[in-house]
Amino acid sequence: MTTLTISGLTKRYGELVAVDDLSLEIAEGELVSLLGPSGCGKTTTLRSIAGFVEPDAGAILFDGVDVTTLAPERRDIGMVFQNYALFPHMTVRKNLGFGLEMRRIGKQQMAERIAKVLDIVQLTGLEDRYPRQLSGGQQQRVALARGLVIEPRVLLLDEPLANLDAKLREEMRFFIRSLQKGVGITTVYVTHDQAEAMVISDRIVVMFDGRVRQVGSATEIYLHPASREVADFIGLSNFIEGRIKERTEEGRYTVETPLGDVWCRSALALPVGDPATVVVRPESIKLTRSPPNNSELNCIAGKVRDRVYLGNIAGYRVVCADGSVIQVQEQPWHVSAVGDEVHCVFESDLAWIICE
Amino acid sequence: MATPNQVAWQRPTIGSHAGHRARAWLRANAALLLVSPTLIFLSCFLVVPYVNMLVMSFRNPSTTSVFAPGYTIGNYTKALTDPFYLGVLAKTIAFGAVTTLVCMLIGYPVAYHLARTRARFKGLLYVCILSPLLVGVVVRCYGWIILLANNGLINNTVKQMGLAPHGLPLMYNAFGVGVGLVHVFLPFMILPILSAIQSIDPALEEAARSLGASRIGTILRVVIPLSLPGIQAGSILVFVLTISAYVIPVLLGALKFKIMATLVIQLLIDAFLWPFGAALAFILSASGAAVVYLFIRVTGPLMKGLA
Numbered sequence: 052m053t054t055l056t057i058s059g060l061t062k063r064y065g066e067l068v069a070v071d072d073l074s075l076e077i078a079e080g081e082l083v084s085l086l087g088p089s090g091c092g093k094t095t096t097l098r099s100i101a102g103f104v105e106p107d108a109g110a111i112l113f114d115g116v117d118v119t120t121l122a123p124e125r126r127d128i129g130m131v132f133q134n135y136a137l138f139p140h141m142t143v144r145k146n147l148g149f150g151l152e153m154r155r156i157g158k159q160q161m162a163e164r165i166a167k168v169l170d171i172v173q174l175t176g177l178e179d180r181y182p183r184q185l186s187g188g189q190q191q192r193v194a195l196a197r198g199l200v201i202e203p204r205v206l207l208l209d210e211p212l213a214n215l216d217a218k219l220r221e222e223m224r225f226f227i228r229s230l231q232k233g234v235g236i237t238t239v240y241v242t243h244d245q246a247e248a249m250v251i252s253d254r255i256v257v258m259f260d261g262r263v264r265q266v267g268s269a270t271e272i273y274l275h276p277a278s279r280e281v282a283d284f285i286g287l288s289n290f291i292e293g294r295i296k297e298r299t300e301e302g303r304y305t306v307e308t309p310l311g312d313v314w315c316r317s318a319l320a321l322p323v324g325d326p327a328t329v330v331v332r333p334e335s336i337k338l339t340r341s342p343p344n345n346s347e348l349n350c351i352a353g354k355v356r357d358r359v360y361l362g363n364i365a366g367y368r369v370v371c372a373d374g375s376v377i378q379v380q381e382q383p384w385h386v387s388a389v390g391d392e393v394h395c396v397f398e399s400d401l402a403w404i405i406c407e
Numbered sequence: 408m409a410t411p412n413q414v415a416w417q418r419p420t421i422g423s424h425a426g427h428r429a430r431a432w433l434r435a436n437a438a439l440l441l442v443s444p445t446l447i448f449l450s451c452f453l454v455v456p457y458v459n460m461l462v463m464s465f466r467n468p469s470t471t472s473v474f475a476p477g478y479t480i481g482n483y484t485k486a487l488t489d490p491f492y493l494g495v496l497a498k499t500i501a502f503g504a505v506t507t508l509v510c511m512l513i514g515y516p517v518a519y520h521l522a523r524t525r526a527r528f529k530g531l532l533y534v535c536i537l538s539p540l541l542v543g544v545v546v547r548c549y550g551w552i553i554l555l556a557n558n559g560l561i562n563n564t565v566k567q568m569g570l571a572p573h574g575l576p577l578m579y580n581a582f583g584v585g586v587g588l589v590h591v592f593l594p595f596m597i598l599p600i601l602s603a604i605q606s607i608d609p610a611l612e613e614a615a616r617s618l619g620a621s622r623i624g625t626i627l628r629v630v631i632p633l634s635l636p637g638i639q640a641g642s643i644l645v646f647v648l649t650i651s652a653y654v655i656p657v658l659l660g661a662l663k664f665k666i667m668a669t670l671v672i673q674l675l676i677d678a679f680l681w682p683f684g685a686a687l688a689f690i691l692s693a694s695g696a697a698v699v700y701l702f703i704r705v706t707g708p709l710m711k712g713l714a
Contacts, residue, residue, distance in 0.1 A: 103613055123616040124624075130617035136610035140632045140713055149628070153619030181711075201618060 052079040053113050053204040053237050060109035062095050069095040071261040080235040084248040087258035093241045129198030133210040135190045137182040144178040150201035168200040188219050206238040224250040245285045257281050282330045289377050291329040295321050309373045310351045315402035327404045333380040335401035338393045351395045355387050464685035474682050482686035499667040503650040506588050510645045514596035522604035539591045548658040579663040587655040596641035603637025635710050650695050667691040
């Protein structure tokens with residue numbers, strides 16, 4: 052079991068700063084995702100941990116020991132690549148045995164460990180196949196097994212599901228999650244797919260432009276985004292611009308907006324009069340014909356402009372008095388027609404203030 | 408009873424029927440038509456001379472004319488039983504193998520570097536590799552002679568420095584000819600290997616490193632096995648070119664270093680033994696083909712997993 056520490060990691064490619072002063076602590080057995088759009092530095096970070104990228108500044112520590120200058124083969128890592136990178140000239144057995152051979156593991160023990168890991172990834176019986184004789188999903192699991200069989204200190208996964216079809220990808224999310232919990236290897240997982248990150252991770256690191264923008268569990272990042280960028284990247288959001296009017300109690304504020312006062316929450320101590328943006332997720336909003344009796348609920352009046360039916364949800368776009376549009380996700384059986392006068396109702400707990 | 412409309416409709420179909428047939432014929436024989444210029448050229452200048460030579464190799468030798476009447480297999484039995492000719496054949500094959508091996512050992516690192524470099528002057532490196540082919544064979548050889556001759560640049564320097572009072576045997580032997588051949592055949596080894604390495608996903612090398620293989624281990628266990636098709640192709644090219652090389656062995660070996668090609672020309676031009684020379688030429692071709700076939704059979708199983 053290994054703790055992984057990244058401190059002040061910086062990597063430049065000419066003018067471009069790929070990773071900018073990134074620091075992160077990953078606990079033993081934890082699975083942390085690096086999530087962000089392409090070019091945000093997540094892969095560069097992963098490759099720095101692996102040793103394929105030499106950072107310009109900062110350090111990588113395994114259990115407190117600096118490995119920054121150590122060659123990849125001496126770091127004891129398992130890595131799974133986006134295109135699997137299975138050795139095409141070796142059978143599944145040889146692919147899995149490669150890392151064990153490099154570690155001079157005896158024949159008998161090697162056979163046992165290969166059999167065990169094949170059982171874990173449910174590929175027993177395919178030992179003598181060549182990679183090209185396997186389906187994409189099977190190749191993916193061989194790649195995982197190859198990374199796991201050496202029992203590395205740190206497992207690094209670089210968009211391992213990106214090349215699978217949608218259905219298989221969803222299955223594999225749960226598979227990888229339970230596999231990692233089972234073996235308990237400290238894992239860094241790179242993805243640009245927010246749903247994947249949310250299913251798989253203990254913690255998610257959201258990155259933009261080489262910098263960490265937020266670190267937290269899926270719930271924290273979704274419900275309490277740190278910035279507009281984070282909220283925008285993860286799920287759909289409504290942003291209502293305004294000004295802090297009043298602090299009612301600990302962590303609760305009233306924000307004055309063009310759509311009326313909105314009661315919301317924030318973990319920060321915000322001075323009255325500061326500009327503030329309120330984030331409300333579309334599924335937090337209910338549509339009603341009449342304003343609610345409960346005066347503690349937020350309520351914004353508007354007119355339905357669009358309605359789309361998606362089977363599991365019904366999506367609405369509501370135009371408010373000032374012309375701004377609020378997105379709402381209602382239950383599929385909710386019926387408001389285009390042109391209906393409606394009230395967008397949401398709890399103050401589900402309205403979150405971000406400051407920039 | 409045909410209405411005028413029907414007649415007008417029928418006429419063009421009759422006219423176009425022949426045209427349609429011609430088009431169909433063209434379509435069916437398009438491939439043949441396209442290759443026919445090459446076929447005619449090859450039959451005139453390759454097949455006919457080869458057949459002529461094959462016939463010649465079975466003719467009776469004569470001291471007064473090109474050949475005597477009648478046919479024999481004597482030319483072949485003589486060549487294959489005489490230790491001198493067998494010796495030259497063995498030497499030629501061995502020389503080809505060594506030249507190929509040297510090209511492989513020198514060329515592989517160059518090909519690997521060129522395949523993986525991200526340098527801006529990559530195009531210049533290509534030109535460097537192809538440069539031996541851009542210089543005429545005679546100019547190239549005289550360049551080597553200036554360097555390698557008994558009174559050449561290297562020997563004069565060595566003698567002046569007192570390292571070897573009698574100079575070094577750099578020319579008129581296997582070494583000198585080998586240097587000249589490796590120089591010009593290196594591109595034929597490098598280019599196939601280069602393209603083979605370029606088709607290897609660099610992630611495979613990283614995967615090997617992540618699993619604990621050193622740089623050298625990665626090259627030995629992953630890169631070389633995966634570039635075997637390129638090595639195979641390059642080796643066959645260099646081997647075939649070497650055993651049939653003539654100009655360079657003559658210029659740098661000055662007929663003191665005898666291999667099959669120089670021997671055959673000597674027999675044909677100087678000794679005027681056309682039937683025997685033709686037989687020797689065919690023995691060289693057949694031996695070369697046999698070696699290539701064996702090489703493919705041996706290296707084939709090593710490439711099992713490759714598509």
